[in-house]
Amino acid sequence: MPVFLVLFLVVPLVEIYLLIEVGQIIGALPTIGLCVLTAAVGGALLRQQGLDTLARARRNLDEGHVPALELFEAVALAVGGALLLTPGFATDVIGFACLLPPTRRLLVQFALRRVNVVYGPAGRPGGGQGDRGRRDPRTIEGEYRRRDSDR
Template identity: 30%
Template sequence: MRFIGFIIFFIYVYFEVSFFITVANTMGVFLALICIIATSILGFSLVKSQGLKNFSIMQQKIANKQSPKNEIIKSVALLFAGFLLLIPGFLTDILGAILLIPNVQEHIVKFIVRKMPIKSTFASSQTRYQNEDIIEGEFKRKDDE
């Protein structure tokens, strides 16, 4: 049971190296290395721009007192995609690029939200008291007279 992580790691490395060798044989080693570096840089910039856009949407939803759970899940998908794009290799770059596609993110969000047992609600202290009946007035105790 302890060796499952090592086995998965070595299987990943085997597929990554064999895929790199295949690409390097068709394009050349230097061009393959440039492609890996370019996808890392391009992936980082895409994750940064989409992350900032997603962050502004989250701020708007919080300001409108809506639940930002979909955007939080998208942010985690973007973080995971950025991590995959920064790891050198073509397979991880392909998986990271797939996670950057908005339709794929929507399917991931729908799948995770369906599996979530917790429902979230946002309420500030101001809206909590607006729903109750509050009657303002003055009173005088009869004991004081």
């Protein structure tokens, strides 16, 4: 519940406060222009960084490696792009942090230290990386022959 409280109550209130403060300093139209400018620059940066990340992922796949880091970076890019499209300055700061390579890598490494990544067959108990070569005890092997009733 606290996450939703922050997302839907605290973040918009902080954004409104910052927009009002910046608007009082530089004026309403320049503030709106600044919001539009950050969205445009963020969109261009998102496209460029997304293509770079996609190229690295393809290169890793071609070399036979799992592009795990690139997948997490793609998630960070998507979050950053969404935050940059949200009007406001606090979300823009976080959005640009997700788009710039050095800070994005720090954010991804921070997230990876806090999650346990297991890959392998989905929905299978213990189906992680170290489970290769073992058979699923629920699998029954056998042969069958189709017998039609009219023959």
